[in-house]
Amino acid sequence: MASDANSQGKINADGKREVVMVGNHLAALAAVDSGCMFFGGYPITPSTEVMEAISDFLPRVGGTCIQMEDEIAGIAVAMGASMSGVKSMTATSGPGISLKAENLGLCQMAEVPLVVVDVMRGGPSTGLPTRVSQGDISQSKTPSHGDYKSIALCAGTLAECYTETVRAFNLADRFMQPVIVLLDATLGLMHAKAVLPTVEEVEAGIVPRKTFDGAPEDYRPYGVGEDEAAVLNPMFQGYRYHFTGLHHDAKGFPTEEIETCRKLIKRLFDKVDNHLDEIELNEEYMLDDADILLIGYGSAALGIKEAVNRLRAEGIKVGMFRPITIWPSPEKRMYDLGQKFDKVLSIELNMGQYLEEIQRCMGRLDIEKLVKVNGRPFSPKDITDKVKEVF
Amino acid sequence: MANKTRDVLRFTGVGGQGVLLAGEIFASAKIALGGFGVKTATYTSQVRGGPTVVDIQLDTEEIWYPHAVEGEVDFMLSVADMSYQLFKTGVREGATIVIEPNLVHPTEEDRKKWNIVEIPIITIAKEEVKLVLTQSVVALAIANTYQNAIDDETLKATMLSAVPERFHKPNLLAYDLGKKYAEEAIAKANA
Numbered sequence: 001m002a003s004d005a006n007s008q009g010k011i012n013a014d015g016k017r018e019v020v021m022v023g024n025h026l027a028a029l030a031a032v033d034s035g036c037m038f039f040g041g042y043p044i045t046p047s048t049e050v051m052e053a054i055s056d057f058l059p060r061v062g063g064t065c066i067q068m069e070d071e072i073a074g075i076a077v078a079m080g081a082s083m084s085g086v087k088s089m090t091a092t093s094g095p096g097i098s099l100k101a102e103n104l105g106l107c108q109m110a111e112v113p114l115v116v117v118d119v120m121r122g123g124p125s126t127g128l129p130t131r132v133s134q135g136d137i138s139q140s141k142t143p144s145h146g147d148y149k150s151i152a153l154c155a156g157t158l159a160e161c162y163t164e165t166v167r168a169f170n171l172a173d174r175f176m177q178p179v180i181v182l183l184d185a186t187l188g189l190m191h192a193k194a195v196l197p198t199v200e201e202v203e204a205g206i207v208p209r210k211t212f213d214g215a216p217e218d219y220r221p222y223g224v225g226e227d228e229a230a231v232l233n234p235m236f237q238g239y240r241y242h243f244t245g246l247h248h249d250a251k252g253f254p255t256e257e258i259e260t261c262r263k264l265i266k267r268l269f270d271k272v273d274n275h276l277d278e279i280e281l282n283e284e285y286m287l288d289d290a291d292i293l294l295i296g297y298g299s300a301a302l303g304i305k306e307a308v309n310r311l312r313a314e315g316i317k318v319g320m321f322r323p324i325t326i327w328p329s330p331e332k333r334m335y336d337l338g339q340k341f342d343k344v345l346s347i348e349l350n351m352g353q354y355l356e357e358i359q360r361c362m363g364r365l366d367i368e369k370l371v372k373v374n375g376r377p378f379s380p381k382d383i384t385d386k387v388k389e390v391f
Numbered sequence: 392m393a394n395k396t397r398d399v400l401r402f403t404g405v406g407g408q409g410v411l412l413a414g415e416i417f418a419s420a421k422i423a424l425g426g427f428g429v430k431t432a433t434y435t436s437q438v439r440g441g442p443t444v445v446d447i448q449l450d451t452e453e454i455w456y457p458h459a460v461e462g463e464v465d466f467m468l469s470v471a472d473m474s475y476q477l478f479k480t481g482v483r484e485g486a487t488i489v490i491e492p493n494l495v496h497p498t499e500e501d502r503k504k505w506n507i508v509e510i511p512i513i514t515i516a517k518e519e520v521k522l523v524l525t526q527s528v529v530a531l532a533i534a535n536t537y538q539n540a541i542d543d544e545t546l547k548a549t550m551l552s553a554v555p556e557r558f559h560k561p562n563l564l565a566y567d568l569g570k571k572y573a574e575e576a577i578a579k580a581n582a
Contacts, residue, residue: 020419045436129436190457191415192429193422299457306456380456 009196017196023161023187024049024091026194027117028057030165031089033202036115037063038088040077042070042096045129046185047119050091071099075116079103082112083243085209085234087169091117094136095126097143097180104178105144106245108268110252111222111230113172113179113209117165120184120298122375131375132185134298134349140180141327147265149272151175151279152327154182156301159194161187164324166202171279173209175271176229182326184349186299186377212239223250226263227270272328280330283322286312290319292391293337295358296347297323300378304347307383318387326354331361338362343391345370347383398449398540399459401467401481402530403474406434406443409527410470412553414445416531420541420549421449431457442474449540466538468530469495470512479505487537489530489573508537508580510572516565522558525565532569536577543570 009019021029028050031039039054055065064081068074071092078088092100097118107114122128123135140152151171153164161183168179210231212219221241222230233239242252247261255261272279283301286308287293296304301322311318321337323330338344338361345368346355355369370386372378400417402410411432418428427450435441446459464482469475470491479497482488484504490497492509501507510533516526528550535546547566554562 020422130434186431186457190429190431191418192454192457193427303456309455377458379458379460381460 011198012195014195015198017198018193019196020191020193021158022049022189022191023155023158023183024119024189025053026158026161026196027091027165027181027183027188028053030162030202031087031115031169032057032061032063033199034087034166034169035203035206036087036089036169037061038078038081038086039063039065039090040068040081040088041065041074041090041092042068044071044093044096046121046188047091047093047096047117047183049188050117050119054089054091071096072103075100075103075114078114079107079112082114083232083235085237087113087115087173089115089117089169091119093119093121093129094123094133094139097136097139101143105146105148107178108144108148108150109146109245110243111176111232111268113176115165115168115172115181116178117181117183119188120182122373128375130185132299132349132377133373133375134182134184134300135353135373136182137326137348137350137353140182143180147268148177149269150180150327151177151272151325152180152182153281154297154324154326155187156283156298156322156324157194158187158190158192159196160324162194162196166197166205167281170205170207174207174229174278175275176209176232177268177272182298184299186302216240220250222248222252222264224267226267227274228267229271276328279325279328280333281324282330282333283320283324285320285322287319287321287337290317290341292316292318292343292345292387293341294318294320294345294347294383294387295322295334295354296320297326297354298349300347300349303378303380304383306380307387310380310384311387316387323354329354329357329361334358334361335363338364344368345387345390347371347378347386349373349378396451397454398447398538399463399465400447400449400534400538400540401459401464401478402445402447402469402534403467403478404443404470405474406441409524410443410445410530413527413531413534414447416546416550416553417447417449417534417541419553420546423549424541424545426451427454429454429457433458442471442477444474444478466534468512468534470526470530472496489533489537489576506580508576510576512569515568515572519568520561520565522561522565524558525561528562528565529569529572532566533573536570536573 009017078090082088122133172179246254404410414430418430421428434443487506
């Protein structure tokens, strides 16, 4: 780590920043570059380096990092800071998401923007603390009970540990809800060069959180359009509203009124579903002339890319589709790909948590799968062998 | 299918010995030269005392898969027997494995399969540099002398940028000693 969060790396010939860091430090750097001024957390392997770095970065820019007594308190203080209008983040791993689940639900219901970095490790429970996994894919869709529409982004390269964290801050403020950034033990701890946008480019992409500037007595934070996000003014600035996890009316007060309750939950869905073009992001690698489609995400995609290159060197035409926005899933694009490709192989470091989503989107069950749950990454050979075996 | 422009190195030991730092220095030095370098580390949940492996890949082309592919490791260095036994299978046949002979015990079969070289890495750091922490830099120099992956000056400059200034002198000594011992081992093998 260099001494100043905003002077990291060097500018290359293309005007981009080049830094040499581990993925966890890149997530911390992205947070600070995005304007994050508060981090609350409780360090857990393999995410600890996020807090390590941001505890160094934040005080340099006037921000605050606090280590709390547990995971629940870590997200609670971050949520509180966000309610005060401050961009906030917490970081953890799967066991921590389990503990933060209640407050993630509260953030969804009360529409509090928050970035949660989840560096995945083997599970369930404490699982394999230092080993890689993609076991939190289902969890990131519905960490809490109830109905809501999660946004979860999954970095697949070192640079995306940065860019997806930046995107998470922007989406959190745009849609007024928590956004989970999924890294994993491989990406979080691998040390290499990442080419990043400049701080100026990141700042140019920031759209400030909406606020209401009319008369305080007219303020209705949840009285917004049918597919719009709540407008939460920072607490303690004269705009009073009621904050609750209960079903609530336009001012936030609890209600069981039939239509109000229905409209509230429907709005939590529609504010996301009606704006998918602002959220969806995928990578397509050598798909144009491919006969075989490989689908994977996160660090597994690094092995997949290497496998694609090796198989193509042998004359086997394969390509890769990689969802970067995991939730909501890219269902239209996956449907189209399911129509185009007969041979499809899903590759995941879990027992097939995303496979069911691929099957749903493609409307077919004949998707081959390659899974691994022993805490080890897919090597390119695992993938080339599987492709040759099943196709 | 190994990439011919790629150097794949593996350091193994137990958590706390400093093998992680040596890997980062290698990767950073290659990047400083305009190439691509990736370091990944794998360790157990006990961290200190558990088997640790650090894979380092250096290339002029972009590297996608960050871990070494099993069977494609060009050079391995090991300072702990449990890690040696666990991770030796990744080394391609005929490649060099440098071991700390006081701590690592290869079988006769291993000696036929690989070029096993014995260099007392920890003893050098402890008794000649008089700072056991510098064993990772001794290892760094040995690995680079065998693999000839990075020019010495760039690697030394990167190493110095990663350690506090008051430790520059012992680390430079550790590097020079590592290089000397490796050159002597190579000369002996070629004699």
